[in-house]
Amino acid sequence: MKKLLASLVLMGTTQLAAAQGTSLYLFNWNDYIAEEAVAAFEQSCHCQLVQDYYSSTEEMMAKLQAGASGYDVVVPSQNAVQALVKQGALAPLDKGALPNLKNIDPAFLDRGYDPGNGYSVPYAFTTTLIGYNESELGKLGIDAADWSVIFDPMVLEKIKGKVTVMDDAQELFGAALKYLGYSVNDHDEKHLREAQQVIRTAKPYWAAFNSSSYIKELTVGNIWVAHGYSSDMVQAQADAAAAGRHFTINFALPRQGAVLALDNLVIPKSAKNKALAHQFLNFMMDGKHAAGVTNEVGAGNPNAAATAFISEEIKAQTAIFPDPATLALLEPLEESSPKVRRLLNKLWTEIKIR
């Protein structure tokens, strides 16, 4: 035991020394990069990829705001890109260093949040939907493709304490607004208060607010319904199958519509190693490496060149690769004004406390 401890300590310090040579600091969503791609990149650049994780946009923004400078690459969603550009927090991209940009599907380029892609390149997209235990919900005859499964007390009565929702004001309010038939970007105070009421009514039936461990909870069988990202649900499904559980996990896009998040790779102005960061961006836009985030992580892919490397099975799932009919239901979140943010924060704090 002592030897083990000593070697741990030793390796820790030597590791650190090695890391200070060349490292790329990546601030990423948890479970949002293919391990294969990490290994391939580390080999090609003779450097180490060091990751820190966040589980909500707000958490990432707060950490950057609080002076977390030194990340070389961050993975913000479209609304956060807009805010970061406005803050002047991002370094302009050197397109000359990014020849693989041609691989990106033009439909995902030059969008309103970053015209001309001066600061960001699309990486992957997810929808926020419902992951559920197919076996248990089948027995109860509950339809998971509807937001009522997390908001309607009549439905929740049957699955009380088996539901988690995201610990993220924007996502949860987005879902509640959709349930009420409004846009996810509806910032009318009256509508937001209605959404707050919906959330409050449903809250006693939920087990917890959870943005980070619902993959595990679904896999183990502790939770039957989880509100979360599509990529996570794909992983939960695979994990449960791999562990040989006696039930199956599935996911469904609620018919009222949902939030679409287009995540991008950006380089903060404070990045210490911008050349390496560009190298990383270009590497991740290579078709083969780009496919990993879909095959291994289960996220949608904006990279046209990746299509050839993506398994047919995944391509067929409309919750991951929405067809035009599904796409019409999805809405990206927009950056809200400070006034709306303050209101949302207040409503959210009230929900958490009561």
Added chain:
Amino acid sequence: MRRKTWRRQLLTLPPTGYLLLFFAVPSIIMLFASFRYAGEYGGLAPWYYYEAGEFSLDLTLENWQRLFESEIYLLLFLKSIGYALLTSLLCILLGYPLALMIARRPKRQRDLLLLLVILPFWSNFLVRIYAWMIIFSPAGALTQMVNGLLGLFGLGPVTLMYSTTAVIVTLVYVHLPFMVLPLYANLEKQSPALLDAAQDLGANSWRRFWHVTWPLSLPGIYAGSILVFIPVLGMFAIPDLLGGTDSIMIANVIKQQFVESRDWPFGSVLSMVMTVAAVLVVLLGARLARQGVARG
């Protein structure tokens, strides 16, 4: 004489300077921040403007007004205080027999028994929380056993994970040594002669405890309660990891303002209120302990 002043400065200045800079100054900054506006993207907005040669302050009472405009924050404080009180009470209940048993053992055994109380306290705080996450998980042995028992009486299964019960049990577990140590220190000092005298006067063991040991141990109980109460009041990790949708405490909301909501001024307001609460508790406890000593 001059040499003495010089020595005094040498000993006193470095630690005083360091603690002033890194403890007192940040606290004052926090008080000041509670009167400022939140920045557009989080952080803090500038507190003054200097335009066209005119200097204007940009401070506000808004954040403090928010505290009072609805009763929910008051209720949250009361709830957190309630959790802290309940935890202290349960710690007394569990810690008293332990401290008493140790104090009544021969001197040589005491150090070892005491060390055994402190040891778990030195293992990482998150590890101790994690242990209970394993125990409370629905697939875990405890939950299975409890539900098996409840099933015998025809009662429905309960989930322990993500519940207030889980939060309280873990709070007690993590803070128990804070209660045992001062209690033991107090009980150890009590003279056995007093108990012998009481026995000679014909008091049975229960009466001896109730009329001699217990009143004398009150200062230890007050000290232990403060040591438990204050860290519980500032706890966010336990409700975060084990709590359900309604087990949130005041520290969770403070953390939320700083880490997720990017509303630092309101977070500072809540922190100031917590500071005041903690100071009041310390003063109250110190006063009770003094009275207890005086009476004893």
Added chain:
Amino acid sequence: MASPSTRGSLALTLSAYAVYAFLYLPLLIVVAYSFNDSRLNAEWVGFTFDWYHKLLHNQEMLKAAGNSLIIATVSAAIATVLGTLAGMALHQFRLRLLPGLVLAPIAMPDILMGVSLLLFFMLLNMSLGLLSIILAHITFCIGFVALSVQARISGIDKSLTEAARDLGATPWVCFRRITLPLLAPGILAGALMAFTLSIDDFVITFFVAGVGSSTLPLQIYSMVKIAVTPEVNAISTLLMVLTLALIMLVSRLSPAALRGS
């Protein structure tokens, strides 16, 4: 036939042992599951060293361990110097400011120190990282070292230093030859306590950590939050062994320091 008194003390002993079980069972479960050959911490499947093996190859964990060691060593060293000065000052002089300053960081809830230091570092425009963590850790360690040193000083016989002075020793020689050796166990105990507290701290570090400065507790927190794997059990077990060793050392050097905390 047991008398009421022995029956009472039997009940007392039994309930005390029950509390010991309450203290140790959860930790034993953590240790046991670190050798369990299953990803889910539920049923016992079989014995394995896999999780320790995985741990030794977990780059992020090793880096966090390295960070924790650097932070704990540096902040314990500086806090020991400042804390020793403070402890001696508290013993020798009647001071107005210092006693409060030494005790307040110990008495206040950790979260308050965490958020106020975050505000402070922001105001200084300091980027968060190892330095900000070290500065914060020194702040809360000083008090513990000071108390440990103070406890030791009050046990020292004053006549020793007076005798040395009478024999013509300068204050510096007197300090180096008499006071310091006598104080050494108290200082060392304080230093080890500071080291342990620093390596253990989660709450304050949570607020003042920055890029690439994740410490072991932060790493454990994010692992526990995202997915519970037996790797956490393995690192927990190793940490327990490490702290156990440190505590044994402290209790050898100065049993009083342990109780003082």
